[in-house]
Amino acid sequence: DAMVIQNPRYQVTQFGKPVTLSCSQTLNHNVMYWYQQKSSQAPKLLFHYYDKDFNNEADTPDNFQSRRPNTSFCFLDIRSPGLGDAAMYLCATSRGTSVWETQYFGPGTRLLVL
Amino acid sequence: AQSVTQLGSHVSVSEGALVLLRCNYSSSVPPYLFWYVQYPNQGLQLLLKYTTGATLVKGINGFEAEFKKSETSFHLTKPSAHMSDAAEYFCAVSEDNAGNMLTFGGGTRLMVKP
Numbered sequence: 001d002a003m004v005i006q007n008p009r010y011q012v013t014q015f016g017k018p019v020t021l022s023c024s025q026t027l028n029h030n031v032m033y034w035y036q037q038k039s040s041q042a043p044k045l046l047f048h049y050y051d052k053d054f055n056n057e058a059d060t061p062d063n064f065q066s067r068r069p070n071t072s073f074c075f076l077d078i079r080s081p082g083l084g085d086a087a088m089y090l091c092a093t094s095r096g097t098s099v100w101e102t103q104y105f106g107p108g109t110r111l112l113v114l
Numbered sequence: 115a116q117s118v119t120q121l122g123s124h125v126s127v128s129e130g131a132l133v134l135l136r137c138n139y140s141s142s143v144p145p146y147l148f149w150y151v152q153y154p155n156q157g158l159q160l161l162l163k164y165t166t167g168a169t170l171v172k173g174i175n176g177f178e179a180e181f182k183k184s185e186t187s188f189h190l191t192k193p194s195a196h197m198s199d200a201a202e203y204f205c206a207v208s209e210d211n212a213g214n215m216l217t218f219g220g221g222t223r224l225m226v227k228p
Contacts, residue, residue: 004157009155031214040123040221041220041221042204042218042219042220042221043158043204043218045215090158092157092158094214097214098214099165099209100165101214102160102163103160103214103216105150105157105158105159107156107157108155108156110155
């Protein structure tokens with residue numbers, strides 16, 4: 001029954017070592033989102049895809065990139081993780097970008113940077 | 115620009131007591147309002163949302179919220195708290211001209227005492 005799947009649930013990387021987080025969905029939704037949630041803070045949207053169209057938030061650092069090879073999968077690449085990038089990373093999907101469309105969230109991947 | 119303020123980062127209630135989590139928003143256009151719940155180490159789950167129509171919205175797990183335009187509020191309530199309600203609750207706002215982009219409040223951690 002899993003709808004939005006994120007692997008791994010916990011990821012440890014070293015300072016400056018590239019890391020990729022994965023998200024997959026079984027909902028066949030058009031839109032996929034990546035959020036960053038630091039400890040005790042609200043989720044912050046990094047970027048989203050509508051189909052293959054990539055939409056970056058203005059204040060998302062260049063260090064963060066994303067790929068969506070097909071409808072089901074979306075990846076978050078952190079090119080050179082810093083200590084400040086330690087956070088929970090949430091993937092979400094929705095059928096469309098209308099405000100009527102509910103976003104469905106995955107369980108998140110908690111990233112630790114050593 | 116839209117924003118959300120959640121008064122009280124931590125709220126503690128006794129089991130069986132009323133739950134009241136406060137949310138105020140600012141928006142230049144009629145807002146769309148959401149409450150999400152996040153259990154420990156999990157993603158966000160939609161509790162309820164207001165888009166148009168009836169201002170009192172009922173959600174899952176016995177929660178409801180009332181949109182009060184005059185007070186720019188969307189407080190979340192539940193008549194009787196259960197231990198299983200202990201979680202982090204996020205209020206979010208979206209505007210029609212922002213598509214489905216959510217702006218989250220800072221969150222309120224609800225603790226339920228036996």
